[in-house]
Amino acid sequence: MAEALLAARSLSKNFGPNAVLKGLEFEVHEGSCVALCGENGAGKSTLIKLLTGLYEPSEGHVEYLGQKRVWSGPRESLEAGIAVVHQEFSTIGALSIAENVLLGAEPKTSLGLIDRQRLNGHTQALLDGLGISLDPRTLVDQLSVADKQMVEIAKALRSEARVLILDEPTAVLSQNETRHLFRLIEGLKRKGLGLVYVSHRLDEIFEICTDITVIKDGAVTTRGPVSDYTHGSVVKAMVGRELGDMFPPKNRAMSAAARVLLVRDFVVAPASPPVSFHVDAGEILGLAGLVGSGRTELARAIYGADQGTGTVELMGEPLENRSPAGSIEAGLLMLTESRKDDGLFLESSVARNFTATTPGLGAHHANIPPGFEERRALAMKDRFGVVVDHVGLPISALSGGNQQKVLIARLLENRPKLLILDEPTRGVDVGAKAEIYKILRQLAADGMAILVISSELIEIVGLCDRVFVMRDGEFACELGGDDITEEAIISVATAETESHHGVRDHV
Structure with a gap:
């Protein structure tokens, strides 16, 4: 198998006596989209924070492009090519799309002022490359929730990212907006990016992801190609019970109800x-x-x-x-x-x-x-x-x-x-x-x-x-x-x- 772009090797994280992750193995490969599944509290967020340098591991290590890495923080991992789009937006509504996308990396004139023409031009080229039809001069406050999500992705990919982590990206999107996001993801996969897709929506996982890793109580319960799984087997790996056990029997006799x-x-x-x-x-x-x-x-x-x-x-x-x-x-x-x-x-x-x-x-x-x-x-x-x-x-x-x-x-x-x-x-x-x-x-x-x-x-x-x-x-x-x-x-x-x-x- 080809070398992983990003990997966790025997990764553990303790907070005092509480072991949140336990010897966890995780890999993201070029052109793949890995679903990261698990109940709330299973350890998904902790894993992402370890992969991007927000936390330091108690044991094990992170590998990026085949080398062991010890990040000084999220900025270093981002500059290296690991981008995260969080569930909570980080855009600033009073700024334009271009100002948000290139915040902290604005092109400057010879006088040290922001070069607005280059700022908007660079952002327009990035948006066009992602198939996002937005005017970079538009204020973010004027955008729909779905367009704000697109700006978050463009912001994450402004540098030469190799890995993109998406945390519940469709939670606030309509079906049409979700379809557009999926087309964007497919394009990124074809370009060779590795993606991590965190979602509770199993239908999306089976549609867009190539691989799956399920975490329960800080440990991997199963991982492999999505084609090897069913909805029921994923649910059982997450919660320890079958999909059919989720819904209690319905009330079948209501004809005389008030x-x-x-x-x-x-x-x-x-x-x-x-x-x-x-x-x-x-x-x-x-x-x-x-x-x-x-x-x-x-x-x-x-x-x-x-x-x-x-x-x-x-x-x-x-x-x-x-x-x-x-x-x-x-x-x-x-x-x-x-x-x-x-x-x-x-x-x-x-x-x-x-x-x-x-x-x-x-x-x-x-x-x-x-x-x-x-x-x-x-x-x-x-x-x-x-x-x-x-x-x-x-x-x-x-x-x-x-x-x-x-x-x-x-x-x-x-x-x-x-x-x-x-x-x-x-x-x-x-x-x-x-x-x-x-x-x-x-x-x-x-x-x-x-x-x-x-x-x-x-x-x-x-x-x-x-x-x-x-x-x-x-x-x-x-x-x-x-x-x-x-x-x-x-x-x-x-x-x-x-x-x-x-x-x-x-x-």
């Missing part, structure tokens, strides 16, 4: 067609479709976060005060798709985040006893299996899955009649997903009505009792029972002209 939510002739935007549907007690109803199909916009308008017109009834009563505060008071709660932007107080404690919307529940809100929030949070921690050493720690210290469980638990403290969950497992590892699915199915079994929006088809298929497929703001198809399949959903979601009659009125 109607919890009734939406009739509801219009989100003036040009949108009206939609009508219902959600019953004990039911998990799914909204599927491509990003941009109108799923989130519909849910936010029903909840009252955005404008919408039409009839919304909760338990037979009109929801007159359709605003977030009015919806919460009536018993309609929503989990937004971005927990960091709209859900969490990142620097506040786990306990404070949990009690944020119900500070005085069980006590007078004006005289909350010392330790009351902590005791409530500890009960929540035990009920939902939140992994945290102490509920007084900042919630930013928790994994994505544990943060999501805290948010779901906080919604339930408001005793909802209906839960709307927008991308409930985004950025959550496979093991935590299974735990969240179990929680949701138990809530449905106890009689709660749940509306789920998800871009992961396997989640919609495995979790939902009924599914509406949305396209261009309208309901294109309703699926139920054994008709809920990935193939059926994607065929309707991607159809351009096919007409689906009788799908707007489901009340």
Whole structure:
């Protein structure tokens, strides 16, 4: 086999008595794209930090271009040709694309000033080479999330990079934007770059990656060509159980269930067609479709976060005060798709985040006893299996899955009649997903009505009792029972002209 571009050799990392990585072996070869998989906390981030010099190994070493390397820090590894595109963007919105891409390496005039013509020219050449159609003079604040991702990649590749590490690159991208990213990755592979692709989305891994390495508890459980694996074998290597065990059995007997939510002739935007549907007690109803199909916009308008017109009834009563505060008071709660932007107080404690919307529940809100929030949070921690050493720690210290469980638990403290969950497992590892699915199915079994929006088809298929497929703001198809399949959903979601009659009125 050809020599690896980048490799970890018997790499171990200890933080005090805690062994985070244990004799780990990892390789990236020219023209390959290696999927790095594992649950949150498995050691993926620690490995990347060791490979790029942010951490020093406790044992073992890093090899780059066949030689043992001891990096002084990430700058040295970047200058050597190892670039990282992090999940959290590092671009500066007030600067142009060119100023971001060449930040710290701006071409200068003979007077020592930034040469704007060369700055924009160099950036344009780089963007053209990557197939990115953007004007280098555009301010980053004016870009879409997908274009910001492209700028991050261009910034990482401004030098002669040999290895590119992508951390959850499609977490905020639509399907079309993801397709463009995949074309970019294929081009980089053909140029001989080695890529590391970190993602919880198995479908993407099987489409774009050539090889896979799975880490569990700081050690490699399996690695090899992607063609040697299935979805099920990857999941089992990550969490120790089969894919089929992730989703609890569905509720098959709901014919006599009470109607919890009734939406009739509801219009989100003036040009949108009206939609009508219902959600019953004990039911998990799914909204599927491509990003941009109108799923989130519909849910936010029903909840009252955005404008919408039409009839919304909760338990037979009109929801007159359709605003977030009015919806919460009536018993309609929503989990937004971005927990960091709209859900969490990142620097506040786990306990404070949990009690944020119900500070005085069980006590007078004006005289909350010392330790009351902590005791409530500890009960929540035990009920939902939140992994945290102490509920007084900042919630930013928790994994994505544990943060999501805290948010779901906080919604339930408001005793909802209906839960709307927008991308409930985004950025959550496979093991935590299974735990969240179990929680949701138990809530449905106890009689709660749940509306789920998800871009992961396997989640919609495995979790939902009924599914509406949305396209261009309208309901294109309703699926139920054994008709809920990935193939059926994607065929309707991607159809351009096919007409689906009788799908707007489901009340």
